[in-house]
Structures are given as C-alpha cells and as structure tokens.
Amino acid sequence: MRNFKIWRGDSKGGDFVDYKIEPDVGMVILDVIHRIQAEQANDLAVRWNCKAGKCGSCSVEINGTYNNLKFHFRIRV
Numbered sequence: 736m737r738n739f740k741i742w743r744g745d746s747k748g749g750d751f752v753d754y755k756i757e758p759d760v761g762m763v764i765l766d767v768i769h770r771i772q773a774e775q776a777n778d779l780a781v782r783w784n785c786k787a788g789k790c791g792s793c794s795v796e797i798n799g800t801y802n803n804l805k806f807h808f809r810i811r812v
C-alpha cells in the first residue's frame with residue numbers, strides 16, 4: 736500500500752489529503768490519480784488528453800517541483 740498526498744483546495748486555501756492505494760505494475764502517476772478519482776475522490780479534477788507525453792496538456796507538481804509531463808512517470812511497485 737502506498738500513500739499519495741494530493742493538494743486539495745480552492746482560491747481561499749487548502750491542504751494535502753492522503754490517499755492510499757496499491758499501485759499495479761506499470762502504473763504512471765496519471766493512472767494513480769484516475770484510480771483515486773474513481774475509488775476515493777470523485778470530485779477530484781484532472782486535466783489530460785493523450786496520456787502519451789505528446790500533447791502537453793498535463794503537468795503536475797511532484798514533491799514540490801513543477802514537472803511538465805511527469806504525469807507519465809512510472810510508479811515503482
């Protein structure tokens with residue numbers, strides 16, 4: 736079981752929320768977000784298009800660093 740912290744908030748503020756999932760082999764960050772969205776937080780919004788690192792519509796901040804296209808990084812299981 737792995738813990739993922741996702742910033743949830745609005746224009747007034749927010750906080751990190753913990754989500755625990757068991758990642759499957761080959762999952763990328765975007766897959767993790769989709770599973771969390773489907774199973775634990777159906778109000779979570781995520782923007783993406785190709786899931787292939789081609790369109791540039793996804794970007795994310797991971798561990799405090801803004802990373803364009805890092806949604807496609809594989810999770811170590």
Ligand code: FES
Nearest residue numbers: 784786788791793
């Ligand atoms: S969804 Fe297209 S680059 Fe990430």
